[in-house]
Amino acid sequence: MKKSxxxxxxxxxxxxxxxxxxxxxxxxxxxxxxWGGICCSKPPCLTISLRKATYTYxxxxxxxxxxxxxPAAKYAEEADYFGIASGRDVNKFQVTGLTPIRSNxxxxxxxEEFPMVLECKLLHHFEIGLHxxxxxxxxxxxVDEDMLSDGGNPDIHHVDPIIYATKSRxxxxxxxxxxxAFQAGNKFR
Numbered sequence: 001m002k003k004s005x006x007x008x009x010x011x012x013x014x015x016x017x018x019x020x021x022x023x024x025x026x027x028x029x030x031x032x033x034x035w036g037g038i039c040c041s042k043p044p045c046l047t048i049s050l051r052k053a054t055y056t057y058x059x060x061x062x063x064x065x066x067x068x069x070x071p072a073a074k075y076a077e078e079a080d081y082f083g084i085a086s087g088r089d090v091n092k093f094q095v096t097g098l099t100p101i102r103s104n105x106x107x108x109x110x111x112e113e114f115p116m117v118l119e120c121k122l123l124h125h126f127e128i129g130l131h132x133x134x135x136x137x138x139x140x141x142x143v144d145e146d147m148l149s150d151g152g153n154p155d156i157h158h159v160d161p162i163i164y165a166t167k168s169r170x171x172x173x174x175x176x177x178x179x180x181a182f183q184a185g186n187k188f189r
Contacts, residue, residue, distance in 0.1 A: 009035075013163035016171060018082050019048055020067035020100070020109045021059035028100035028109040030069070030092055031056045032083030034164045035131065044138040046120055049131040055087040060122060060134055065106030070116040072160040076171045079162060105139045115144045115159045 014034040021029050035049035046068060050057045060066045071079040078096045085092055093100045099112035103119045110117040120136025149155040162171050 016079050016162035016164050018069040019056055021056050023059050029087035030082050032079050045135055046138055047133055047135050049133045063107040064122045065108050066120050067103055067108045067110040068118045069111040069114040070161050071114045073162055073173050115147045117142045
């Protein structure tokens with residue numbers, strides 16, 4: 001029997017993504033989010049949800065784009081810091097020693113040391129309640145070459161992305177492969 005927990009922000013997994021933007025003065029900023037996901041395949045789009053109170057919210061509206069850097073597990077502390085410090089008060093790149101790289105496709109920076117980045121042009125934004133959902137068209141996905149499998153695709157275990165558990169407020173790593181996708185239909189035919 002399942003127990004009702006009521007309406008809340010609880011789902012497994014949630015991503016740990018670092019959203020890059022420039023402020024009005026052109027200073028690079030990055031913040032960590034957990035509310036996001038792929039929302040369309042054609043055109044390829046990604047959504048993130050932010051509170052209006054965040055510094056990044058205004059930056060994205062001003063600049064019309066953002067990046068999503070996917071941190072590897074070894075950068076969990078830096079990613080955590082990006083989510084608790086405000087770009088209004090501190091240069092997070094300077095404090096952590098990580099490197100902002102200017103995207104050549106959107107007016108936003110990404111984190112050089114993180115193994116994967118998506119560059120997104122802002123298409124829409126929707127006020128939902130406390131959060132605003134930003135929908136960005138994915139213009140490019142960049143991955144460190146040593147994170148690619150023999151087939152040329154990102155290897156999830158090499159990228160080693162972080163996932164977040166909202167209620168325990170803890171970060172986790174991705175586990176072992178359990179089966180190939182789009183194969184189970186053979187079992188049930």
